[in-house]
Amino acid sequence: MxxxxxxxxxxxxxxxxxxxTPPEEAGALLRLLACGGALRPRQTLLEQAGNATAALAAGRSAWRACGLTAPQIASLSGAAPAGEAATLDWLQxxxxxxxxxxxxxxxxxxxxxxxxxxxxxxxxxxxxxxxxxxxxxxxxxxxxxxxxxxxxxxxxxxxxxxxxxxxxxxxxxxxxxxxxxxxxxxxxxxxxxxxxxxxxxxxxxxxxxxxxxxxxxxxxxxxxxxxxxxxxxxxxxxxxxxxxxxxxxxxxxxxxxxxxxxxxxxxxxxxxxxxxxxxxxxxxxxxxxxxxxxxxxxxxxxxxxxxxxxxxxxxxxxxxxxxxxxxxxxxxxxxxxxxxxxQPPGLADSCDDLDHKKLWVALGHDPTGMDELVERSGLTAAQVSSMLLLMELDGRVTVQHGRYFRSH
Structure with missing residues (x-):
């Protein structure tokens, strides 16, 4: 099917x-992770603030209003959590x-x-x-x-x-x-x-x-x-x-x-x-x-x-x-x-580009499997599948039992 x-x-x-992720934003999110405790209050804080930097800057009253507990608030107010520097380095x-x-x-x-x-x-x-x-x-x-x-x-x-x-x-x-x-x-x-x-x-x-x-x-x-x-x-x-x-x-x-x-x-x-x-x-x-x-x-x-x-x-x-x-x-x-x-390669590109033309030529009016389309076009399987998605959504390609052919 x-x-x-x-x-x-x-x-x-x-x-x-x-x-x-900018280091300031990443550091703020790491602090929210490190404070532990109930998940939902921290989700609410992020949703209301829009990002982790703003959530951290919101202050104790906003944290309490979102349901954070005293230990969580103390953690957010304290020193940088262990592993923050190493994690920021990893993210670079x-x-x-x-x-x-x-x-x-x-x-x-x-x-x-x-x-x-x-x-x-x-x-x-x-x-x-x-x-x-x-x-x-x-x-x-x-x-x-x-x-x-x-x-x-x-x-x-x-x-x-x-x-x-x-x-x-x-x-x-x-x-x-x-x-x-x-x-x-x-x-x-x-x-x-x-x-x-x-x-x-x-x-x-x-x-x-x-x-x-x-x-x-x-x-x-x-x-x-x-x-x-x-x-x-x-x-x-x-x-x-x-x-x-x-x-x-x-x-x-x-x-x-x-x-x-x-x-x-x-x-x-x-x-x-x-x-x-x-x-x-x-x-x-x-x-x-x-x-x-x-x-x-x-x-x-x-x-x-x-x-x-x-x-x-x-x-x-x-x-x-x-x-x-x-x-x-x-x-x-x-x-x-x-x-x-x-955003697969070619998905937002014009259908007139060279790769799309290669795939269109490889397609016929008879159902053709993915492996054969890859071989005919010289494109990768990822590229072929991405472009077929766009062509199918545009009504140019029909799919039956895993095989593809031109709709017109």
Whole structure:
């Protein structure tokens, strides 16, 4: 089944890699993070002030009016929090970002979960957090078949235009990320460490590859090492960024089942791949199925189920792009030009440019698959998918069963 997500490429406009948060704004947001306590009062403060700098300058009376407690107010009034200088240094490097709750580029799906992070640290392309994504999770010690299934699902989802999100853990997570990367897809890794701390260490090379072509996301300050309590809580972010969660293999007690539960509580679809009754790594999936998760044997079932949410997210994307096209250089509420979220290359360009002409020539009146269009045009899969989105929205291209052809 075809969805709007099928034509949404991994945004790779390098403008996203050049944006940065001004140090004063970043420092103020770090203070709001460090003061801890209840989340909602700090969200309210940011919403009313418009940005973190103004929120910090508002003073004690405004802080109290927003519901901040005495310990929170004392923290905001005190010395700079530990790690602030190191974090500000980290943010100065290319492709390093911090996105606050108040920022228009904060991922829309993540706003809908319980306890959304006040800020996200992103290494890589932050616009991918707006991309329709599917989370793939499972055992750290999967069977060979489970690892192959995760990679196959990931490759197929990537070819269909979805990003693949996972937690970069050993086993199923690693297979999902690698499967997506192997076909040039967009992948998002959600860490329980700082965004610059690969875990496990064996995934250091994978971490670097995802930073280069995808996005690594964390709610923890750069430099934060692995702590047992961080991994279950990071699962809410992983579940929240995805339109749905696919569990490939999982024991009865596993982090994958936590992610699945959090996804269901956030109103997202949960899918489970069944396995042998003799495989202990399949028992968690079987429990999920008994509890109401959708049993899936192929990626087409996942795509069909997620079509309505993918269409809604594509509409949000289109409206955000429209706002950016009307004021492409207008500063955001925190005083800078923003990360220009999902603005795939060529999307705002004229359809008469050379790349669009190459793709138009590659298209015919017979349905043609994505791989063949990439080969014919000489463009990247990301460029082709981005331009196909524009052509489809303009009524120039029709999509049927993952194949594209001219509408006239």
């Amino acid at each position: 075809e969805t709007d997500a099928d034509t949404l490429a991994a945004p790779c406009d390098d403008r996203a890699g050049r944006a940065s 490097a290319p492709r390093h970002h911090m996105i606050g709750w108040h920022h228009p580029d904060y991922p829309p799906l993540l706003r809908r979960i319980d306890r959304p992070p006040l800020a996200l640290f992103v290494a890589g392309d932050p616009s991918l957090l707006w991309h329709p994504a599917v989370a793939i999770v499972g055992s750290r010690r999967p069977t060979a078949g489970g690892r192959d299934t995760a990679a196959a699902f990931s490759r197929a989802l990537a070819r269909s235009g979805f990003a693949v999100a996972s937690g970069m853990a050993a086993g199923i997570d690693t297979a999902a990320h690698q499967g997506c990367l192997d076909v040039g897809g967009a992948t998002v890794a959600v860490l329980g460490t700082g965004p610059d701390v690969p875990y496990p260490r064996g995934n250091t090379a994978l971490h670097a590859r995802i930073v280069e072509t995808g996005a690594v996301v964390s709610e923890h300050l750069p430099g934060t090492g692995p702590h047992k309590a961080h991994f279950p809580t990071r699962n809410r972010i992983l579940a929240g960024l995805g339109l749905g969660t696919v569990v490939v293999e999982a024991a009865l007690r596993s982090g994958a089942l936590i992610t699945a539960r959090l996804a269901a509580e956030s109103g997202r679809e949960v899918f489970a791949v069944p396995g042998s009754i003799h495989n202990p790594m399949a028992r968690g999936c079987h429990r999920l199925i008994r509890d109401g998760a959708a049993l899936v044997e192929g990626v087409d079932e996942v795509i069909a189920a997620l079509a309505p949410m993918a269409a809604k997210l594509a509409g949000d994307l289109r409206r955000r792009l429209g706002a950016l096209e009307q004021a492409p250089h207008a500063p955001t509420s925190d005083g800078h030009a923003g990360i220009t979220p999902p």
